[in-house]
Amino acid sequence: MDIRTTGDPATEEEIAAIDGLLGEPESLWQGGERHPADDHVAHGGRAVRSRRHLLLPVLHAIQDRTGWVSRGGLEYACRRLSIPPAEAYGVVSFYARFALQPRGALALHVCDDIACKCAGADELCAALEKDFGAPGGAWHRSPCLGLCDRAPAALVEGAGADYEARQIAPVTFAEADGVLRGGAWPHNHSTPLSPTLSPGGRGGLLRRVGVVDPRSVDSYLDHGGFAALRRAREMGAEAVIHEVTDARLLGRGGAAFPTGRKWESVRKADARPHYLVCNADESEPGTFKDRVLMENDPFAVVEGMALAAFATGCEKGYLYVRTEYPLARQRIENAIARSRERGLLEIDIEVRRGAGAYICGEETALFNSIEGKRGEPRNKPPFPVEVGLFGKPTVENNVETLINVLDIVIDGGAAYATTGTRDSTGMRLFCVSGHVLKPGLYEVPMGTSLRALIELAEGLGPGRTLQAVLLGGAAGSFVTPAQLDVPLSFEGTRAIGATLGSGAVIVFDDTADMKQMLLRIARFFRDESCGQCVPCRVGTKRQEEILERLLAAPHGDRRADVMLLTDIAQAMRDASICGLGQTAANAIGSGLTQLRVLNG
Amino acid sequence: MAEPVFVGLPRKLVGVTIDGRDIEMTEGSTILDACRQLEVDTPTLCQLDTLTPINVCRVCVVELEGSRVLVPACSRKVEAGMKIATDSDRVRHSRRLVLELLASSVDMSLCSPRVHGWMARYGATPARFGSEVATVAQPVKVDNDLYVRDYSRCILCYKCVEACGVDAQNTFAIGVAGRGFDAHISTEFDVGLPDSACVYCGNCIGVCPTGALMFKSEHDMRAAGTWDESRQSVTETVCPYCGVGCMLELHVQDNTIVKVTSPLDNSVTAGHLCVKGRFGFEFVQRRRS
Numbered sequence: 001m002d003i004r005t006t007g008d009p010a011t012e013e014e015i016a017a018i019d020g021l022l023g024e025p026e027s028l029w030q031g032g033e034r035h036p037a038d039d040h041v042a043h044g045g046r047a048v049r050s051r052r053h054l055l056l057p058v059l060h061a062i063q064d065r066t067g068w069v070s071r072g073g074l075e076y077a078c079r080r081l082s083i084p085p086a087e088a089y090g091v092v093s094f095y096a097r098f099a100l101q102p103r104g105a106l107a108l109h110v111c112d113d114i115a116c117k118c119a120g121a122d123e124l125c126a127a128l129e130k131d132f133g134a135p136g137g138a139w140h141r142s143p144c145l146g147l148c149d150r151a152p153a154a155l156v157e158g159a160g161a162d163y164e165a166r167q168i169a170p171v172t173f174a175e176a177d178g179v180l181r182g183g184a185w186p187h188n189h190s191t192p193l194s195p196t197l198s199p200g201g202r203g204g205l206l207r208r209v210g211v212v213d214p215r216s217v218d219s220y221l222d223h224g225g226f227a228a229l230r231r232a233r234e235m236g237a238e239a240v241i242h243e244v245t246d247a248r249l250l251g252r253g254g255a256a257f258p259t260g261r262k263w264e265s266v267r268k269a270d271a272r273p274h275y276l277v278c279n280a281d282e283s284e285p286g287t288f289k290d291r292v293l294m295e296n297d298p299f300a301v302v303e304g305m306a307l308a309a310f311a312t313g314c315e316k317g318y319l320y321v322r323t324e325y326p327l328a329r330q331r332i333e334n335a336i337a338r339s340r341e342r343g344l345l346e347i348d349i350e351v352r353r354g355a356g357a358y359i360c361g362e363e364t365a366l367f368n369s370i371e372g373k374r375g376e377p378r379n380k381p382p383f384p385v386e387v388g389l390f391g392k393p394t395v396e397n398n399v400e401t402l403i404n405v406l407d408i409v410i411d412g413g414a415a416y417a418t419t420g421t422r423d424s425t426g427m428r429l430f431c432v433s434g435h436v437l438k439p440g441l442y443e444v445p446m447g448t449s450l451r452a453l454i455e456l457a458e459g460l461g462p463g464r465t466l467q468a469v470l471l472g473g474a475a476g477s478f479v480t481p482a483q484l485d486v487p488l489s490f491e492g493t494r495a496i497g498a499t500l501g502s503g504a505v506i507v508f509d510d511t512a513d514m515k516q517m518l519l520r521i522a523r524f525f526r527d528e529s530c531g532q533c534v535p536c537r538v539g540t541k542r543q544e545e546i547l548e549r550l551l552a553a554p555h556g557d558r559r560a561d562v563m564l565l566t567d568i569a570q571a572m573r574d575a576s577i578c579g580l581g582q583t584a585a586n587a588i589g590s591g592l593t594q595l596r597v598l599n600g
Numbered sequence: 601m602a603e604p605v606f607v608g609l610p611r612k613l614v615g616v617t618i619d620g621r622d623i624e625m626t627e628g629s630t631i632l633d634a635c636r637q638l639e640v641d642t643p644t645l646c647q648l649d650t651l652t653p654i655n656v657c658r659v660c661v662v663e664l665e666g667s668r669v670l671v672p673a674c675s676r677k678v679e680a681g682m683k684i685a686t687d688s689d690r691v692r693h694s695r696r697l698v699l700e701l702l703a704s705s706v707d708m709s710l711c712s713p714r715v716h717g718w719m720a721r722y723g724a725t726p727a728r729f730g731s732e733v734a735t736v737a738q739p740v741k742v743d744n745d746l747y748v749r750d751y752s753r754c755i756l757c758y759k760c761v762e763a764c765g766v767d768a769q770n771t772f773a774i775g776v777a778g779r780g781f782d783a784h785i786s787t788e789f790d791v792g793l794p795d796s797a798c799v800y801c802g803n804c805i806g807v808c809p810t811g812a813l814m815f816k817s818e819h820d821m822r823a824a825g826t827w828d829e830s831r832q833s834v835t836e837t838v839c840p841y842c843g844v845g846c847m848l849e850l851h852v853q854d855n856t857i858v859k860v861t862s863p864l865d866n867s868v869t870a871g872h873l874c875v876k877g878r879f880g881f882e883f884v885q886r887r888r889s
């Protein structure tokens with residue numbers, strides 16, 4: 001394969017950024033100096049192609065340095081990694097965070113997603129638009145930033161040799177205004193952590209959050225850190241999987257797959273190597289639990305990964321974290337380095353950074369993203385436990401799932417399974433946001449009622465009444481005030497046609513404009529569809545268009561349009577490749593049928 | 601004595617039921633293979649026997665007992681005991697919606713009569729989404745003398761990308777860019793073909809099912825209103841340029857070659873050619889005036 005490039009050469013800054021990551025090029029073939037040997041030896045082929053997976057890190061290096069990805073910069077990256085420019089262009093243009101047009105060093109991303117709308121994000125964006133023009137210049141509208149407990153939220157990035165990114169939540173107009181005028185960045189406001197419920201006196205999953213020093217391995221060791229990994233090594237891999245199976249732990253990433261069964265399949269897989277992937281992409285609107293864990297208890301995440309790798313025989317681990325979580329990324333990287341220094345880690349763990357694509361949370365899209373490709377989900381079967389990352393057996397787990405495993409190994413699976421319900425064991429983290437007095441992360445036993453959870457968050461503001469709850473984020477569905485006694489368990493929510501999903505619980509009081517919420521959800525799916533399959537690519541577009549015209553014309557004959565939405569919904573659910581398309585109509589459907597948004 | 605040569609295990613036979621009819625297929629075949637063997641006409645858009653199944657169009661979905669969602673017949677391998685329905689309400693609904701959604705956003709008028717037959721069979725009425733809906737309509741890209749790209753007709757079946765890439769040409773001049781409804785086929789930074797890596801093999805044209813990729817000669821004749829397939833003949837011949845011996849089909853109208861194809865099932869070409877066989881025919885018709 002011939003890498004043909006016809007653009008301008010890369011700038012010195014771009015070359016410095018790329019070489020900083022990859023090292024100096026060795027030959028002319030990779031864009032370096034001409035060397036006599038170049039006339040006789042062609043570098044390329046397999047050895048270079050095997051570095052394809054470095055494409056996203058290289059793109060981040062360019063964008064972090066210059067604020068965008070130029071044609072010259074991309075083409076230099078293509079020569080260094082031996083990637084055809086048309087393919088690389090397909091990758092850059094897939095991810096929302098990469099800019100293909102020149103822009104300034106400063107970028108302020110303002111969340112206008114559901115929970116932030118409840119906290120005045122629309123007014124904030126309107127004010128910014130008045131003073132700084134339409135989004136797309138220095139400020140940008142963003143889907144959920146995972147800071148919904150401190151809404152409204154923003155993320156600021158400053159490109160340059162000393163790239164920096166910082167979450168600002170809650171953000172005020174004055175703060176956003178100051179940042180956009182080149183002022184100092186406000187420090188992350190920290191609100192007190194939400195209360196947690198612990199069963200039987202023993203601490204829950206959040207017991208170290210706010211207690212342990214997240215930067216210090218000694219502090220983690222003082223709080224019982226790495227005891228589970230040590231115990232696992234004493235027990236042996238088979239016994240660990242036995243306990244996890246006994247615990248009847250179901251994955252916390254959204255799909256509720258039995259973790260024990262997944263681990264067993266990978267452990268037994270013949271092909272080598274085995275890979276471990278920790279899914280920390282957390283982009284479901286309304287979800288922030290994995291961020292809280294990674295920011296405040298990062299060593300536990302690392303220990304969970306080491307334990308999973310030990311049990312399933314993985315040679316290498318990746319943690320894929322969304323780029324909007326700079327603090328979490330830094331804390332995890334630090335935790336890996338400190339643990340390694342102490343000889344506590346046997347496996348190699350690499351942190352990979354997403355680039356603004358909800359779909360990359362889907363397990364196989366995530367593999368493609370790590371491999372340096374567009375985040376398009378793969379058709380299953382084959383399943384990741386057989387053919388996963390780089391085509392090898394892979395165990396992929398959510399951050400919260402891995403934290404649960406630590407306690408299972410210490411306490412034993414049977415003891416773990418005594419908490420929760422028969423079919424949904426253990427504790428569960430719920431991200432409560434929207435119109436409650438104390439938004440935050442709450443840990444309760446599975447099966448706790450939605451009503452009790454909302455009461456823990458101290459309920460609604462004075463004089464307000466409940467309008468609806470969105471359970472499970474954009475991929476979930478609306479629950480009505482009459483359904484508040486639903487037990488928060490997999491089977492309990494299923495019984496009313498809802499889902500726990502990622503643990504997002506967004507509460508709306510009577511002031512919320514549910515029409516706008518439905519439109520936001522429709523826009524979210526249209527924006528985030530990878531575009532691969534027809535039902536989802538065109539279906540999410542049509543769903544948004546039809547919803548817009550339905551809500552715009554309150555007096556027209558709506559039956560035909562409602563029928564169209566129902567027809568599209570069924571095809572998306574039945575014929576889409578992945579969970580995104582399959583769930584893209586759920587919330588809107590339940591909004592129309594359960595909440596009767598059209599009648600209000 | 602000579603070492604025994606391992607010739608592979610005999611392929612196992614796998615029994616499946618399709619619409620109540622039992623059939624045995626060799627392991628590794630797809631549901632689509634089984635449907636074809638039973639002569640169950642199954643719509644396909646992104647599938648081609650010479651390309652790796654990419655299963656993105658979803659028009660071939662069938663209902664598999666025990667599966668929550670429908671499965672793509674073109675890529676799903678048969679497994680023993682599968683019970684499959686190809687004409688259930690759910691299947692008909694999804695096939696109809698896929699065709700409707702596509703045709704409401706893309707100009708499918710130049711698709712084959714088979715595609716139009718499926719539209720009729722499933723009652724696809726693309727206009728029911730309304731007249732104001734977004735489409736992929738855009739100006740035709742004419743940036744070279746050999747072929748044009750009219751992405752208003754592109755259903756994003758990925759076939760051209762596969763043909764330009766690992767399935768045939770290994771040139772990688774085009775890829776899928778953007779995402780969601782904005783996803784589209786593109787060269788790097790949307791540069792014209794002369795600035796891209798394209799070598800004008802035309803293999804993308806050979807696999808395109810919609811007429812989005814078209815010989816410039818055909819495009820110009822259509823624009824002039826002179827394209828008339830009823831007046832065309834197809835002559836099979838062998839490419840004169842090199843010793844590979846690719847089979848060519850010369851499409852001739854009014855004693856002029858108007859396009860060149862190669863049969864998909866030809867053992868030499870599998871439908872693919874190089875720039876010489878595909879476009880190097882002008883010398884034949886350089887007539888003395």
Ligand SMILES: Cc1cc2nc3c(=O)[nH]c(=O)nc-3n(C[C@H](O)[C@H](O)[C@H](O)COP(=O)(O)O)c2cc1C
Nearest residue numbers: 251252253279281282283361362363397398401579
């Ligand atoms: C569109 C989509 C987005 C997803 N996003 C996430 C995510 O951000 N984090 C996550 O852990 N799982 C996510 N999932 C679920 C994963 O595909 C996968 O099931 C999960 O990571 C497996 O881990 P678990 O078994 O520990 O839950 C997503 C699924 C879909 C379909």
Ligand code: SF4
Nearest residue numbers: 530532533536578581
């Ligand atoms: S369902 Fe949507 S997100 Fe999933 S593969 Fe299809 S187009 Fe992509």
Ligand code: SF4
Nearest residue numbers: 764798799801802804
């Ligand atoms: S003509 Fe050949 S090289 Fe050019 S885009 Fe098509 S398949 Fe690729």
Ligand code: SF4
Nearest residue numbers: 754755757758760808
């Ligand atoms: S140009 Fe043709 S072959 Fe390529 S994706 Fe579009 S319809 Fe398919």
Ligand code: FES
Nearest residue numbers: 111116145147148
């Ligand atoms: S941070 Fe704004 S909705 Fe989550």
Ligand code: FES
Nearest residue numbers: 655657658660674
């Ligand atoms: S033909 Fe099977 S998905 Fe396109």
